Amino acid sequence: MGSFYFFNINISISSSDIEFSPWQLTDNEEVEYVGEQPENIIIFIADGMGFGHLSIALQTLNSESQPSVWQEFEVKGWHDARSAFGPLTDSEASATAMTTGTSTQFGHIGIDKDGKVLENIFEIAYDQEYTTGIVTDSYIWDATPAAFLAHTRNEDDARDILTQISATNLDLIFGELEDLGEDDVPEKDETMEILSKRFKLLDRTLKLPDDDNGSIPVMAIFDEDEIQDLDSSPNLTQLTETALKYMSSQDKPFMLLVESEEIDAASHVHNSKRVINGLKSIQQTLAVLLKFSKIRGKTLVLFTSDHETGGLAPVADFKRYPNLQIKWSTKDHSAAVVPLFAYGPGAEYFADVHRNSEIGIRLKSLISRDKTSNE
Numbered sequence: 001m002g003s004f005y006f007f008n009i010n011i012s013i014s015s016s017d018i019e020f021s022p023w024q025l026t027d028n029e030e031v032e033y034v035g036e037q038p039e040n041i042i043i044f045i046a047d048g049m050g051f052g053h054l055s056i057a058l059q060t061l062n063s064e065s066q067p068s069v070w071q072e073f074e075v076k077g078w079h080d081a082r083s084a085f086g087p088l089t090d091s092e093a094s095a096t097a098m099t100t101g102t103s104t105q106f107g108h109i110g111i112d113k114d115g116k117v118l119e120n121i122f123e124i125a126y127d128q129e130y131t132t133g134i135v136t137d138s139y140i141w142d143a144t145p146a147a148f149l150a151h152t153r154n155e156d157d158a159r160d161i162l163t164q165i166s167a168t169n170l171d172l173i174f175g176e177l178e179d180l181g182e183d184d185v186p187e188k189d190e191t192m193e194i195l196s197k198r199f200k201l202l203d204r205t206l207k208l209p210d211d212d213n214g215s216i217p218v219m220a221i222f223d224e225d226e227i228q229d230l231d232s233s234p235n236l237t238q239l240t241e242t243a244l245k246y247m248s249s250q251d252k253p254f255m256l257l258v259e260s261e262e263i264d265a266a267s268h269v270h271n272s273k274r275v276i277n278g279l280k281s282i283q284q285t286l287a288v289l290l291k292f293s294k295i296r297g298k299t300l301v302l303f304t305s306d307h308e309t310g311g312l313a314p315v316a317d318f319k320r321y322p323n324l325q326i327k328w329s330t331k332d333h334s335a336a337v338v339p340l341f342a343y344g345p346g347a348e349y350f351a352d353v354h355r356n357s358e359i360g361i362r363l364k365s366l367i368s369r370d371k372t373s374n375e
């Protein structure tokens, strides 16, 4: 191993100041899609996951005998997740860009940087009579689901977001509660009372109502950190399987958002073990979604992230090579571009996306075109 001696020299990690250049988008925003129309659209957002995390998944979590779930995607690209506030973003601004097509400010959910309410893709989907659903391993009023359901400048006002959620036409919501009773977060009883104005509560077995063909809006609500692990029962994969059953039994097109918060939560505190478990959970859930699309057809599966967290680098200590080590460069979000992968009809429409807001523009165009082609 003598030839690797130079890798063992201790070098302090340096940083230097580089000027940000805010380039404008070209006419890419207006690209029209002319291919096969997807009937169903599934969007998977892995909060905080960048190409460093993906590299760890590819190089440590896959066996030689089984193809990786990542290689099954037909389109593999990236997007620049910057907000209207420069190169960095947060989940509120990034999810808002992806669901409305407009870049916005930190902390803004479903509103532009000046506070104007933006229409999101779920609101268009309700009008087009899609069945809509959200599954998250985080709390249900968290930034990412909230950007698909609500409009607010205050991401901490859980009572307002929950009230807005119960006033939507959403058909399914599975996720956790968090910080009950703190600041603007109501206690569990009040939370359930707000949500039960729209949703019927499923028990832990997730048995769907068989009355009315399961068309009653449903919720499955868990306590803080109850469903976050791979070993939880239910876990994200099982919740997603139930959601697919519900969504596909309605004889209507559907739009489903699946969110995993684990990578972001783990990367903010540099918890490598939790990153690995989060990646396993994401891979396992993506396998279910891709299988659904393969068997049923007509289903676009879009995988992406809202931003990178931790500045993760997969590096090697040559004393332990080929084992990898995770190195972190920040406890915050980084400005690294993030993966954007697609499978199924409509996948190629996402091949040349540059900016997160273009994802929203394309999703809106796909479901709006659906209306005219059905008439």
Ligand SMILES: [Zn+2]
Binding pocket: 048, 091, 264, 265, 268, 309, 333
């Ligand atoms: Zn974060």
